[in-house]
Amino acid sequence: MSNYPFYERVCDYKLLMRSHKQATKGPRKYRKEVVLFDMAREKNLVELWRSLKDETYRPGEYIRFEVKRPKARVVSAPRMTDKIVQYAVHCLLWEIYEPVYIKDTYACLVERGAHRAVDKVQHNMRQCVWKYGDCWILKIDIKKYFYTVDRDVLKTVYRKKVTDEKFLRLLDMIVDSSPEGDKGIPLGNVTSQDFATIYLNELDQFCKRYLNIEFYVRYMDDVCIMVPSKLQAEQLLKIIEKYLREHLRLALNTKTRIFPVSQGVNAYGYKIHTTHRLVRNSSKAAAKRRIKALDRKLKAGEITQNKVTQCVNSWLGHARHSNSYNLAKKVYAGYDYVKVEHKNYKFGVRLDEH
Numbered sequence: 001m002s003n004y005p006f007y008e009r010v011c012d013y014k015l016l017m018r019s020h021k022q023a024t025k026g027p028r029k030y031r032k033e034v035v036l037f038d039m040a041r042e043k044n045l046v047e048l049w050r051s052l053k054d055e056t057y058r059p060g061e062y063i064r065f066e067v068k069r070p071k072a073r074v075v076s077a078p079r080m081t082d083k084i085v086q087y088a089v090h091c092l093l094w095e096i097y098e099p100v101y102i103k104d105t106y107a108c109l110v111e112r113g114a115h116r117a118v119d120k121v122q123h124n125m126r127q128c129v130w131k132y133g134d135c136w137i138l139k140i141d142i143k144k145y146f147y148t149v150d151r152d153v154l155k156t157v158y159r160k161k162v163t164d165e166k167f168l169r170l171l172d173m174i175v176d177s178s179p180e181g182d183k184g185i186p187l188g189n190v191t192s193q194d195f196a197t198i199y200l201n202e203l204d205q206f207c208k209r210y211l212n213i214e215f216y217v218r219y220m221d222d223v224c225i226m227v228p229s230k231l232q233a234e235q236l237l238k239i240i241e242k243y244l245r246e247h248l249r250l251a252l253n254t255k256t257r258i259f260p261v262s263q264g265v266n267a268y269g270y271k272i273h274t275t276h277r278l279v280r281n282s283s284k285a286a287a288k289r290r291i292k293a294l295d296r297k298l299k300a301g302e303i304t305q306n307k308v309t310q311c312v313n314s315w316l317g318h319a320r321h322s323n324s325y326n327l328a329k330k331v332y333a334g335y336d337y338v339k340v341e342h343k344n345y346k347f348g349v350r351l352d353e354h
Helices: 006-010 013-023 026-030 032-038 041-053 080-097 114-132 151-158 165-176 190-210 230-248 281-299 305-319 325-331
Strands: 063-067 073-077 136-141 215-219 222-227 257-260 265-267 270-272 277-279
Touching (some): 006 080, 026 032, 032 080, 114 270, 190 230, 222 265, 230 257, 305 325
Antiparallel strands (some): 136 222
C-alpha cells in the first residue's frame, strides 16, 4: 500500500468534490468565505485541481482566533482551498493508517471517540481488579501536546508508511505551513488530528508491543494504564517518560499521576469508578451557569424555547452516558420546559444497548 501513488488520488477531481462537500457540511456552508468560494465553485475547484496536478499548490495563510473554553487556546484555521486539500489528504491518511492503529486508541477514529474510551477505561478497571485483586492507575498527560509536536520527528514517523515522494512533499508542506513557530501543529487544521494520532501511535506501539501493557487506553494525549501495583506503575512511568523525551521529544505535565483504583479516574469528561461514572464537577457547574443564562434570555424574548431545548439536550446527551440522573433533575429543577427523562435514552446505558 505504501508504494501506491497517493498523490495521484489527491488530484482526483471526484475526491476534491467530496472533500468540498465535507468542508461545507452543516452550518459551515453559511460562512462568508464558503459562500464566496461557492459562487464560482466549479471554476475554483478546477483551479485547485490544476495547481495540484502541476504541483504549484501552496498552502495559504491561516485564520487565527482565540477560544476561551474549555480553556484559552489559539486556533489556526485553514482557508477554504486548503481545507478541501486537507480533507482529501485526511481520507488517504485514514486508509493508510487504519490497519496500523491499535484497538485501544480512540481519538478521531471512525466508530470510536470519548464515550467508547470511557467504556474501555471502566472495563479495564474492572478486569484489573477481578484479575489481580487490586489495581493502580497511571494517568499520563502530555504537556501542550499540539504546540510541542516536533515536525522533524513527525516527518520521520510518517515516512515509515508512506513512500510516494509527491505525497510526502504535500504532507511536508502542510506540516511546515503551521504558524506556530519552530514546533507544533495548528489546532484548526483538518490534518492536525491525523498527524497527532500518527505521532502518538509510536507510543501506543511501544507500550503494547515492547512493554506488553495489558490495560491501556489512549484518547489523543491522555493515556490511562491499569497495573496491579504502585511499584509497577512507578517503573512504567519512568520508562514511558524517557521514551517520550528521547524518541518523540515530548514532556509530561503536572496532571500525570499515580493513584489507586478506589479513587476513580477523572478522564475524558467523566469521573470513572468500577461501579459507576459521573460527570465532572466542572461540567456540572457549566451546566448550571448555562441554564441560568438561557433562562434569562428566554424570559427577555431574546431566544426561543426550542433553542434552549437544543442547548440543554447537548449537555444531557453527555450526561446520559453516566449515572447522573439525580444530578440532572437537580440542575434543571425549576425549569419546567426542560425534559430530563426521555423514553429512548436512559442514564448510564450506552445508546447501542437499547
